Amino acid sequence: MSKTVDKAQCVIAVDIGGTRLRAASVTEYGEIRHLKQRKTLPRRYVQAIISDINGLIEEQERYSHERGFTVRGIGIISPGYPDVDGRVSITPNIPCLTNVPIKNYLKKDPAVPVLFENDGNAGAYGEYIFGQKKKVRHLVVLTLGTGLGSGVVADGKIARGTEGVSGELGHVTLNPDGPQCLCGKSGCLESYFSGFALVQSAKTLLKDSRHLVGYKNNIEAITPETIAEKARGGDRI
Template identity: 35%
Template sequence: MTVLAIDIGGTKLAAGIVDAGGDILARGEVPTLAAEGPERVLERIVRLAKDVLGRPGIPAETIHRIGIGCAGPVDRQAGLILNPPNLPGWVRVPLVEHIEKALGRPAVLENDANAAALGEFRYGAGKGARSLVYLTVSTGIGGGIILDGKIWHGLKDGAGEVGHMTLLPDGPVCGCGNRGCLEALASGPSIARRAREALGTGRPSRLREIRDVTAADVVRLVQEGDAVAAEVWNETVGYLGLGVAAVITILAPERVVIGGGVARAGDPLFEPLRREVRRRVKLVAV
């Protein structure tokens, strides 16, 4: 069965046509522009979906299902987006109803990290495992948990909100309203914020040459030997190591898979993160 897949993130929207083997036949993405509010973003989602469905060679008439992933919290059964920290103003938005009406096909909603976890479990880095934790590190930080081959949703679909575990009780305010969450310390925007704060010390850094610093800029300058960028990045790895170590200690999954925009850093992230996790996990196999 071929389906239309839609991913709603705080930074970008993506849509794709995916066949039963997990192959992507067509795809597209546009900026979310979340500050414009739910109505404008929903319009953008529908336009993107119609564009992908209309691509040459795509048999749109044979696509009868839509799968939607969105940052939590969500109500899967009611098809509602509840109040994601990275989508301001999205309070109990009837997403599934809107998409079904606009595109004329039944849709199902899932937390985006859960959907990604299932994808990795079936087709990607988690293939062959029975248990897996997927972490997305991007505009926000989320988690999806696979236990005995199935998504673990928890009470009221609340499982996997790894980004909102508290690491620093008096740390920076998170979008969820708490302080010191992993997301407030190690997400893409948080890395950029800490880089800007580090410049306040007056130390020399090429970060000063960049008008709007991003996490990708920090990674690039780490590789070029910038000391301030390296300090910010090492802090990031430390915070992520704490979060991953806590998840492993609680669940002892066979695999931990990390994705999202920040994960595109590759070895500068994964090599020190593996070392940090091994250093911190004492009672569980890693």
């Protein structure tokens, strides 16, 4: 008697970041396949970002189906704490998405479920399941991107707290007189440790410097990538 072999399964993962969108097909073993990305940029229109999200999902669906995978769900992560419809009340790094019910605008198979989660929480739980599960029951993960996110796993579960924001470290005040954060407050941890903070510090140092020549005399051309490139080339600033 022949044994029935289950069809390979995967989920589509979408990461909505302050600088770029990423999407990939992820197998049940945690293998990341067909990673693609598009720019987000805070000043873009919401319609353009939604269109890119749909485009990335459609591309991943096509990739998965062509390779015999059954798509069992779509997971979408973002800064802030999205509700079941993907609506986030405060998104300082992507202000155009504030209070937008992303789920309502997705073009997908209605039979495929969609789950929204905070990016820091997703990173922490992913590390727990595919990285440290056999070693620890509690862990903290920091996610460094345009902003600074974090997630806490306690006793094998995401720690959410009574208001759902437990473990959010990015907007803890480090110095009340510190630099202004994108959230509007001053001295948040994110205003010191993030891609945004790195660029702001570089702009301050280079404002009156001959080193700006290396950035084509355009201070707005400074990005975390160009800073890293200059550092690898020996630029001490």
